[in-house]
Structures are given as structure tokens and as C-alpha cells.
């Protein structure tokens with residue numbers, strides 16, 4: 001129960017999930033791994049993303065983690081089933097299922113998804129949404145520049161606003177009622193995306209939904225930590241200034257970042 005949760009992403013995106021876990025499950029410690037050396041994942045092949053994900057999972061398990069959260073949609077889309085198969089004793093969560101379950105039950109009207117190429121090409125959101133709600137109208141678009149520009153720290157700039165306009169000013173999004181941010185980097189520019197669409201579109205992101213699902217899953221597996229204080233450790237495969245500044249923004253100045261190759 002006292003062991004930490006392992007959380008990973010290609011870089012800063014998964015910090016949005018880690019921050020929600022800290023808020024929703026304040027007694028849970030975690031070890032975060034950002035694979036900055038290999039970011040972005042979204043343009044890599046399924047084989048490559050799966051190989052990185054497997055190596056990171058092995059590293060996190062070697063650090064005694066009790067559960068793994070794949071805080072990356074691209075890895076959740078292409079590597080989740082392999083990880084579940086290779087680590088059958090470990091509780092593994094992806095970031096896609098909690099969002100699909102939420103949207104399929106509460107949403108009426110047209111749903112849009114924006115994500116990396118790897119996630120969009122996998123078709124996983126459409127498949128899972130339509131399984132739960134066959135009548136749902138779903139449109140999607142790959143927005144491959146958004147994660148790298150966030151990884152480089154260009155949030156809330158003309159660059160991020162220009163890229164959002166370029167990708168989202170598309171007639172396929174006309175009449176949208178809900179937009180899923182299918183990449184854990186995107187909550188860092190959520191305000192800008194919401195501003196582009198206006199209040200009529202509800203923007204759904206994964207961090208809080210994933211944190212709640214994690215709480216439920218830990219309880220079901222008798223893994224919930226009864227502690228009231230938690231410990232957070234951060235590893236990244238290559239130190240970057242953007243990672244340090246986003247990690248400090250969420251977790252304070254005192255955090256410890258360790259470089260770790262995988």
C-alpha cells in the first residue's frame with residue numbers, strides 16, 4: 001500500500017495527470033518518468049513507442065512501484081495491451097478508457113478528438129466510443145505540432161495560438177458539442193483551445209478522470225495508501241528547461257529531478 005505509483009509520458013504532458021493524482025489522492029506517493037530524450041512519441045511507430053513504454057515500465061517496477069499509469073495517449077493507444085500482457089501481475093491504467101467512459105455516458109451531440117498522429121491513426125477513441133454509444137457522431141484530427149511546441153515551452157504564445165487556429169479552423173468541427181483533448185500535453189493549452197471554440201463546446205481532458213479511476217482501482221485491489229503525506233520523485237531521460245519549469249510550476253521549487261537513461 002505504501003509503495004509509490006509509477007507514472008510515465010514522453011515528457012511534460014503526463015505532469016498534468018501527476019498533478020491531478022496529487023490533488024485527488026493526496027496520500028499516494030509517485031515516481032514520474034518523462035522520456036524527454038525520445039519525445040515526441042506521437043510521430044513514432046507503434047513498435048518504437050511500445051519498446052520505450054516497456055523499458056520505462058521495467059524501470060518503474062525496479063523502483064518498487066505498485067501500479068503504473070500510462071500518462072500518455074500515444075502509448076495508451078499502441079502499447080497498453082502489450083504492457084498488460086507482459087506485466088500481468090501489475091495494475092496498469094491507460095488515459096483513454098476513463099475519458100471514453102465519461103464522454104460516452106454524459107455527452108449528447110457531436111464529439112471531436114484532437115491528438116497525436118499515433119493516437120489518431122490507431123482509431124482507438126472512435127472505436128471505443130462507438131462501442132459504448134453506436135449512435136455517437138465522432139470526428140477527429142491529428143494535431144502533431146502541439147505536443148512538441150508545448151514540450152519546448154511555447155504555451156500561451158502567438159506560436160501556440162497560430163497552431164491551434166491552423167488545426168482547428170476546419171469545417172469538420174462545425175456544430176461540435178464536446179472536444180476531447182486526446183493528448184496529456186494539451187491541458188497545458190486548454191484555455192487557448194477553449195477560447196478558440198468558445199463556451200458552446202465543452203472541452204474534456206483526462207487528468208482528473210484518470211486520477212479518480214486510479215483511486216477506484218487502487219481501492220478495489222487493496223492498494224490504497226492510508227498515508228496523509230506523500231513523496232514525489234521525478235526522472236527524465238534528458239534534462240530540459242521546459243520540463244524543469246513545468247514540473248516546478250505543478251510541484252514547487254524544491255523538487256528533485258534525476259536524469260536516467262532507459
Ligand code: DGL
Pocket residue numbers: 009010011013014039040041042043071072073074075116119147148182183184185
Ligand atoms: N503526451 C503524449 C500523449 O498524450 C505524447 C505526446 C508526444 O510525445 O507526441 O499522446
